[in-house]
Amino acid sequence: MPIQITKLDSSQADFQSALSALLAFEASADDAIETAVTAILADVKARGDAAVLEYTNRFDRIPYGGATSMAAFDVSQEELQAALAGLPDAQRQALQTAADRVRVFHQRQKQELNGFTYTEADGTVLGQKVTPLDSVGIYVPGGKAAYPSSVLMNAIPAHVAGVGEIIMVVPTPDGVKNQMVLAAAAIAGVTRVITIGGAQAVAALAYGTETITAVDKIVGPGNAYVAAAKRRVFGVVGIDMIAGPSEILVVCDGTTDPDWVAMDLFSQAEHDELAQAILLCPDAAYIARVEASLNKLLPAMPRAATIRTSLTDRGALVKVRDMDEACAIANSIAAEHLEISAENPQQWADKIRHAGAMFLGRFSSESLGDYCCGPNHVLPTSRTARFSSPLGVYDFQKRSSIIHVSEAGAQTLGKVAAELAYGEGLQAHARSAELRLKSAI
Amino acid sequence: MPIQITKLDSSQADFQSALSALLAFEASADDAIETAVTAILADVKARGDAAVLEYTNRFDRIPYGGATSMAAFDVSQEELQAALAGLPDAQRQALQTAADRVRVFHQRQKQELNGFTYTEADGTVLGQKVTPLDSVGIYVPGGKAAYPSSVLMNAIPAHVAGVGEIIMVVPTPDGVKNQMVLAAAAIAGVTRVITIGGAQAVAALAYGTETITAVDKIVGPGNAYVAAAKRRVFGVVGIDMIAGPSEILVVCDGTTDPDWVAMDLFSQAEHDELAQAILLCPDAAYIARVEASLNKLLPAMPRAATIRTSLTDRGALVKVRDMDEACAIANSIAAEHLEISAENPQQWADKIRHAGAMFLGRFSSESLGDYCCGPNHVLPTSRTARFSSPLGVYDFQKRSSIIHVSEAGAQTLGKVAAELAYGEGLQAHARSAELRLKSAI
Structure with a gap:
């Protein structure tokens, strides 16, 4: 047909x-999902590891009666390297080539964003400082939608940005680990891999638990539960777009x-x-x-x-x-x-x-x-390219303004600020500027 | 004491x-506010100008029985210029000085983000194109919290970015216009001022009405109703951080x-x-x-x-x-x-x-x-500076990746892509790459 x-x-x-x-x-907003996610987030926030352990054993059907401690979900760097070494040659080389090319492109992005400062005639210095995030969580779906290319595309920009801690979470339904996903983590600069997933993994990354330090931002695709959880923890941590x-x-x-x-x-x-x-x-x-x-x-x-x-x-x-x-x-x-x-x-x-x-x-x-x-495959969907960008190094950096006013600068700027502050009825703002004037008013 | x-x-x-x-x-999430905002958004989406007109007349207590058409809420460029001319000299000069300095700083930000391209040995071109948003809405609170400095800080980065249409909305409770706010709009590059506010203004900007073209992003501070409305339209349009x-x-x-x-x-x-x-x-x-x-x-x-x-x-x-x-x-x-x-x-x-x-x-x-x-005063609050930045020119720009693969490039990249695509079980991806091979498989 x-x-x-x-x-x-x-x-x-x-x-x-x-x-x-x-x-x-x-x-479609699914009330049942929202309700379940709200409960899981609150539970992990309150009970930490114990809650993550229970949910993971249950939802991911961890075999042999389930894990007895969170340590069971940590994947060692040795295991990651072994996964990489164990891939068929052609697959390993393809993964490495892809990673190298993605890294080169994203290094160009990083070069573009250096921050700046400039000094005015009176000695006042203004500028913008660019810093990497301290730590991020990378969510990687498990099971049939486990894509090693997503590991590369999410983790490499964070690594290039200079993020110190890159924690990857990936559920392993029935305890089965995807070797290509672990191999991708090995070459993408991931610092820790934990085989947990779902809303409980998002909660652990956002709030922290006894064994997982809270991160500053969570990125990566997931199912409806993961998306709902990311939306809800937004503000506590940063998130990428919900695709x-x-x-x-x-x-x-x-x-x-x-x-x-x-x-x-x-x-x-x-x-x-x-x-x-x-x-x-x-x-x-x-x-x-x-x-x-x-x-x-x-x-x-x-x-x-x-x-x-x-x-x-x-x-x-x-x-x-x-x-x-x-x-x-x-x-x-x-x-x-x-x-x-x-x-x-x-x-x-x-x-x-x-x-x-x-x-x-x-x-x-x-x-x-x-x-x-080389360019990222995480891209804005549903017409959001009108106002948003591919995932990039810039998503793992942020800017701080630098303002260093000289004594001379405070004399001219102080009068301008005070005039406007009085106009807005903010007298303490005005006085704070005026106190710095030599002929203090 | x-x-x-x-x-x-x-x-x-x-x-x-x-x-x-x-x-x-x-x-605190306020259910009453959420419910009211949901209804207002749906109503404006369905009824457009008629709904905006009704809500504005009611909530802002527009005098003389209220406005009879949306045209009554448009502020002409002549009126903006008259507001600027009518300010006391010291205030007008202070506003102009502030605007000039904010513009200079943000022009430095713009210089930093130019996009890039690079050409590989086989002729493949990769890069990143930076484009301004087409149109943005600037929300400016009315009444006692009407701050002309916020007009400058929100509109100037958009103007410097090259945004074509900058629509400012500002409620005028009891029909009273703040002259300093209108004057700030006159010097900040705002292209249209509409004296509407609240969730109804956010809805009009996000969905568009008969007289208001939908924008691509909405920025600027507002009360709890405005914040709730911005959260809800996020995705349809971009928004800035909820402060x-x-x-x-x-x-x-x-x-x-x-x-x-x-x-x-x-x-x-x-x-x-x-x-x-x-x-x-x-x-x-x-x-x-x-x-x-x-x-x-x-x-x-x-x-x-x-x-x-x-x-x-x-x-x-x-x-x-x-x-x-x-x-x-x-x-x-x-x-x-x-x-x-x-x-x-x-x-x-x-x-x-x-x-x-x-x-x-x-x-x-x-x-x-x-x-x-000069630097922006819209800044990340509540510890979000761990992962986010001051409002800037970059909030009014977005990036698109550029991928122009040469015939020679398709030969090497195609084999890598096909290897990985088969590994992920995505055969059409693999075939799409393989069809471009000279020795088509």
């Missing part, structure tokens, strides 16, 4: 509303092999039934060829069922007037992944203001970026 | 727990005029009964002199009652062993405002990892920074 994918044309009268309906996604379903938008001028574009759409759709894959193209005949490729290639895909549902429910093939219009629509969609699969892609990239990552030219498949180009 | 301020000594056995208790602050009570931590070596330090503590305490002012000093005799100054200076303060409550409930004078210990405690407090009022302050500043803003030397009173030094 052919894939029933939505087809739109930008010249149709109801195009804007049809596109909006396609893009609309509202994460929505993954998306790809392919803008194609009709010059790329349609099989390539079809497979790129599949690579997003295979993630999840809620994932979204959309093609914008000015060439109706080409769109028909991509659709033929989709139907031709689908049967060979191990995840065909997921791909079909994703493309049927949330995918679209969109005929646009021209590439300029495609770029304008791409800006309104502000996609997580934007492929500009075209001749001279830079001319179109220059018109793009909003996208998590731009993949330019027909050789830049999203999958290359997902694993090993 | 002398101020009953808490006195602590770092050598006392229960110092850590006493300090933690002092710092503890949990914003807790303001704090000052003064680290003093005992060489500053105690009146100056006392007034600096007042300048924080006068904001709010929940504001927190703490002194750390190794010199017990000096601490006693500061306490004497507090009691001497309090009666002349117009906001004496607020100051007294703040210092009694949340303030502290803390005797420490030495300045090194003071710096260590300052790092654990991670204060919004940190004054290092000491000889050679830089030696201590070098030891500080966590603070919103550092004020170095005895002439750098916090009040100078609040108004006119």
Whole structure:
């Protein structure tokens, strides 16, 4: 049966509303999850390790009657190194290459943010100091969604930033450890690995327990319980964005092999039934060829069922007037992944203001970026690229302002501050400035 | 009656727990506010201008029976310029000086973030593009807490970043406009001023209405309704941090005029009964002199009652062993405002990892920074300086990754990506990379 994918044309009268309906996604708030998470957070905050131990034994079905102490969940550096050494050569080398490339890109990010100071004529010094966070927690999902590439993408920017303590938590359902995930931790600069997960792991990282020191920020993807827990501890610690379903938008001028574009759409759709894959193209005949490729290639895909549902429910093939219009629509969609699969892609990239990552030219498949180009694969979803950025070194650094006013500076600035402070009715502010005047008022 | 301020000594056995208790602050969640805000957001989303008009007329007690259309709430650029021209000369000049200095500092921030690209040996180009947000909303409180300095501090970084549309909303209870706030808008680069406020203004900015285009991010302080509304629209739009009570931590070596330090503590305490002012000093005799100054200076303060409550409930004078210990405690407090009022302050500043803003030397009173030094006065509160930064140009910019893989690059990267994708069970990812190989597999 052919894939029933939505087809739109930008010249149709109801195009804007049809596109909006396609893009609309509202994460459903699940009261049962919220209630469960609230209880787990409070319990871990109150009882510490004892609570984490109980929840982990129960939820992760730890075998042999469960662990008897938190020490059982610590993975030694030796075990991490052994996991790395134990991988097939090709896999180990691929992981190492990916890690090296991700590190190089993120070192460029770090170079960009150095802080600054400048000195004014009267000797007043102003500036901005950049410091790494002291400690972060990296959440890594366990079980079927255990992705070593996520370990690299979350931990390496923290390591490059200079974060001293990088604690990775990863649940091990039924006590089974994913060797590739442990190997990734070994090469990403993770300082401690603990095999716990769920809301209880988030609580342990945020509040600290007898055996786990509270961190300053928690990043990394997780299920609905983890997402709810991260939202709730935000403020106590920093968190990264709560990601929505993954998306790809392919803008194609009709010059790329349609099989390539079809497979790129599949690579997003295979993630999840809620994932979204959309093609914008000015060439109706080409769109028909991509659709033929989709139907031709689908049967060979191990995840065909997921791909079909994703493309049927949330995918679209969109005929646009021209590439300029495609770029304008791409800006309104502000996609997580934007492929500009075209001749001279830079001319179109220059018109793009909003996208998590731009993949330019027909050789830049999203999958290359997902694993090993170097830029991060943690990207803003659900149109949040309008106001947010890929995960980066900057997420593991923060700035402090530096203000060192000279005695001379206090004379001129003091009068300005006092004038404005009186205007706002804040007399102590005004007096505090005036006391520093030589002719103290 | 002398101020009953808490006195602590770092050598006392229960110092850590006493300090933690002092710092503890949990914003109470108010169910009535949450319920009201949820209803207002939904109503504005559904009914647009009509709902905003009704809520504004009611909550802000707009006179003469209320406004009959949204147009009544728009403030023309002419009216903004007239407000600026109408200020007393000294006030107008002070505002202009402050704005100029804030702009200069934030232009330095902008220079720091330019994005980058680099080209690899095989022609693959990687990089990061920095773009301003398209549009932002600036929330400015009305009534007694109407601060023109906040207009400058929120709008100028957006303007420097290159944001095209800067919409300021400010409620005008009883229809009364604050001329200094309008004047600040005139010089800060605000493109539109609308005299609406509360959750209804946040909803209008986030969802858009017939007369207000939805923005990409909302920043600026507000009351509990505004904070609750911002939390709820987060994700639809970006928001800045939800600020807790303001704090000052003064680290003093005992060489500053105690009146100056006392007034600096007042300048924080006068904001709010929940504001927190703490002194750390190794010199017990000096601490006693500061306490004497507090009691001497309090009666002349117009906001004496607020100051007294703040210092009694949340303030502290803390005797420490030495300045090194003071710096260590300052790092654990991670204060919004940190004054290092000491000889050679830089030696201590070098030891500080966590603070919103550092004020170095005895002439750098916090009040100078609040108004006119140049750095932003919107700073992370409640220990969040461990992981977050002052409001800055970077809050109005975002990054997009650039990935332009050459044909040669696709050959090497494709094999790495495919290896890892198969390892993660994502076959379409692997195939998408492999299709680009010359010897297509």
